[in-house]
Amino acid sequence: xxxxxxxxxxxxxxxxxxxxxxxxxxxxxxxxxxxxxxxxxxxxxxxxxxxxxxxxxxxxxxxxxxxxxxxxxxxxxxxxxxxxxxxxxxxxxxxxxxxxxxxxxxxxxxxxxxxxxxxxxxxxxxxxxxxxxxxxxxxxxxxxxxxxxxxxxxxxxxxxxxxxxxxxxxxxxxxxxxxxxxxxxxxxxxxxxxxxxxxxxxxxxxxxxxxxxxxxxxxxxxxxxxxxxxxxxxxxxxxxxxxxxxxxxxxxxxxxxxxxxxxxxxxxxxxxxxxxxxxxxxxxxxxxxxxxxxxxxxxxxxxxxxxxxxxxxxxxxxxxxxx
Amino acid sequence: xxxxxxxxxxxxxxxxxxxxxxxxxxxxxxxxxxxxxxxxxxxxxxxxxxxxxxxxxxxxxxxxxxxxxxxxxxxxxxxxxxxxxxxxxxxxxxxxxxxxxxxxxxxxxxxxxxxxxxxxxxxxxxxxxxxxxxxxxxxxxxxxxxxxxxxxxxxxxxxxxxxxxxxxxxxxxxxxxxxxxxxxxxxxxxxxxxxxxxxxxxxxxxxxxxxxxxxxxxxxxxxxxxxxxxxxxxxxxxxxxxxxxxxxxxxxxxxxxxxxxxxxxxxx
Numbered sequence: 001x002x003x004x005x006x007x008x009x010x011x012x013x014x015x016x017x018x019x020x021x022x023x024x025x026x027x028x029x030x031x032x033x034x035x036x037x038x039x040x041x042x043x044x045x046x047x048x049x050x051x052x053x054x055x056x057x058x059x060x061x062x063x064x065x066x067x068x069x070x071x072x073x074x075x076x077x078x079x080x081x082x083x084x085x086x087x088x089x090x091x092x093x094x095x096x097x098x099x100x101x102x103x104x105x106x107x108x109x110x111x112x113x114x115x116x117x118x119x120x121x122x123x124x125x126x127x128x129x130x131x132x133x134x135x136x137x138x139x140x141x142x143x144x145x146x147x148x149x150x151x152x153x154x155x156x157x158x159x160x161x162x163x164x165x166x167x168x169x170x171x172x173x174x175x176x177x178x179x180x181x182x183x184x185x186x187x188x189x190x191x192x193x194x195x196x197x198x199x200x201x202x203x204x205x206x207x208x209x210x211x212x213x214x215x216x217x218x219x220x221x222x223x224x225x226x227x228x229x230x231x232x233x234x235x236x237x238x239x240x241x242x243x244x245x246x247x248x249x250x251x252x253x254x255x256x257x258x259x260x261x262x263x264x265x266x267x268x269x270x271x272x273x274x275x276x277x278x279x280x281x282x283x284x285x286x287x288x289x290x291x292x293x294x295x296x297x298x299x300x301x302x303x304x305x306x307x308x309x310x311x312x313x314x315x316x317x318x319x320x321x322x323x
Numbered sequence: 324x325x326x327x328x329x330x331x332x333x334x335x336x337x338x339x340x341x342x343x344x345x346x347x348x349x350x351x352x353x354x355x356x357x358x359x360x361x362x363x364x365x366x367x368x369x370x371x372x373x374x375x376x377x378x379x380x381x382x383x384x385x386x387x388x389x390x391x392x393x394x395x396x397x398x399x400x401x402x403x404x405x406x407x408x409x410x411x412x413x414x415x416x417x418x419x420x421x422x423x424x425x426x427x428x429x430x431x432x433x434x435x436x437x438x439x440x441x442x443x444x445x446x447x448x449x450x451x452x453x454x455x456x457x458x459x460x461x462x463x464x465x466x467x468x469x470x471x472x473x474x475x476x477x478x479x480x481x482x483x484x485x486x487x488x489x490x491x492x493x494x495x496x497x498x499x500x501x502x503x504x505x506x507x508x509x510x511x512x513x514x515x516x517x518x519x520x521x522x523x524x525x526x527x528x529x530x531x532x533x534x535x536x537x538x539x540x541x542x543x544x545x546x547x548x549x550x551x552x553x554x555x556x557x558x559x560x561x562x563x564x565x566x567x568x569x570x571x572x573x574x575x576x577x578x579x580x581x582x583x584x585x586x587x588x589x590x591x
Binding site for chain 2: 057058060061062084085104105106107108113114115117118120124126128129130131133134137148149150151152153154155156158159164167172173174175202203204205206207208209258260261265267316318319320321322
């Protein structure tokens with residue numbers, strides 16, 4: 001019936017939807033409990049070597065940078081990253097020896113990471129942004145794949161695990177991408193309560209889909225609010241508590257990227273990251289900013305500083321649309 | 324009185340791309356130069372164009388000056404009509420709502436196929452690795468008309484791209500439909516820092532339509548690694564206007580990070 005016309009042959013993360021459903025039934029609690037903990041505790045409890053990790057949004061905007069730094073600090077190994085707008089974190093995770101595979105997406109800011117790919121230090125598979133977003137949506141929908149009308153005719157097909165079959169309705173070729181149910185999702189948000197209800201202001205990539213599709217979800221939040229806040233304004237709930245495993249209070253958690261309406265991007269620090277072209281510079285950066293500080297709070301205190309944070313806050317002047 | 328105007332090749336490329344958009348239509352905007360093109364066009368020529376970004380901003384009216392590194396930040400999602408996410412953004416293009424898509428490219432071939440993934444070697448062992456598709460594949464697959472914006476460097480125009488990241492007409496007429504892509508879609512124009520190309524209705528091959536004032540057909544085609552078709556009448560494109568340059572330099576990119584480039588002159 002569904003004769004496969006073309007298919008990519010690379011390795012890919014996949015889980016039968018029934019297995020994921022059973023995980024959700026047995027291991028994801030619908031009982032609201034206090035999940036507030038430190039980044040150190042959240043990452044050591046919920047991230048393991050070999051895990052598949054996704055995150056929302058990007059290095060430059062509302063990315064879970066404090067959690068990424070904690071993963072590096074804890075020297076997690078053999079991670080597989082699902083990365084849409086991966087600019088610096090794929091470079092940092094590769095430079096720190098944490099990541100061995102990356103599904104992209106957009107493999108941004110070429111110098112260091114481009115070189116790492118050429119040297120074979122990290123494997124990259126091409127799903128494209130839309131393809132990855134569809135995979136996560138399929139994972140969230142409890143189906144094993146979703147059909148798409150892209151990737152078709154291009155060389156990405158061969159270096160993903162997408163398949164082209166005859167569409168039973170149109171009788172034309174259609175592309176199928178397999179569901180993705182990551183081990184862990186990191187989502188940095190504006191507000192959360194201690195149970196895990198979370199709000200993002202502004203656009204997102206697939207925050208709700210990733211939270212629904214992932215086995216474990218760590219939310220880091222600029223601000224902790226009361227659960228009642230969510231019931232007063234339910235239209236603005238991005239993620240409900242029963243998807244979430246840990247809540248980390250992380251002011252400036254997106255630094256050096258921006259948090260819409262809270263603080264602006266630190267272009268100076270971003271330029272330092274962009275300028276990393278070899279391993280020596282990478283290790284220097286990691287030592288200074290990650291290994292050399294105990295946690296996010298010490299990083300902010302010793303490497304960023306109150307004056308810089310004040311300045312970045314004062315530059316976040318656009319608040320219309322964000323509440 | 325003829326007047327000489329000075330500008331960069333990037334400014335020209337942005338300005339002539341901005342002149343291509345139609346008012347009252349929609350455009351799916353890619354990362355980088357296309358963002359600047361869309362801003363300039365909306366300010367100057369097409370106030371009712373609706374911009375869409377893959378990170379879920381529908382109809383934003385970017386704040387100026389343009390700040391680099393803000394894709395998805397408040398500056399370029401400002402005054403949107405709707406804030407959504409990636410799956411919904413690509414639903415708009417997949418369902419046929421996007422009239423134009425605009426993308427940059429590393430390499431392009433006569434059928435408008437785009438490579439933005441790697442150069443040299445193989446996929447597994449590339450000599451140089453670049454960002455790859457991002458959402459470019461979806462934009463080039465779904466939008467009715469795709470506009471490619473690319474610097475006019477001969478090595479970027481190759482007989483066959485090393486890796487098809489985003490689909491043009493693939494191997495020629497009918498190939499997109501045979502591959503399962505939405506029908507009647509494909510590359511529409513290739514905007515460069517010297518010239519403008521379209522695609523032959525019948526053979527789907529890249530065709531030189533116009534050149535920047537002061538350039539000959541020979542001058543713009545001699546470095547290209549393939550010989551494009553040449554339109555029966557190759558028209559002339561005027562250099563950037565005062566309004567275009569003023570907006571680009573004073574309002575959109577005063578730090579000149581994006582619009583800098585090779586210095587050029589032409590008769591205004």
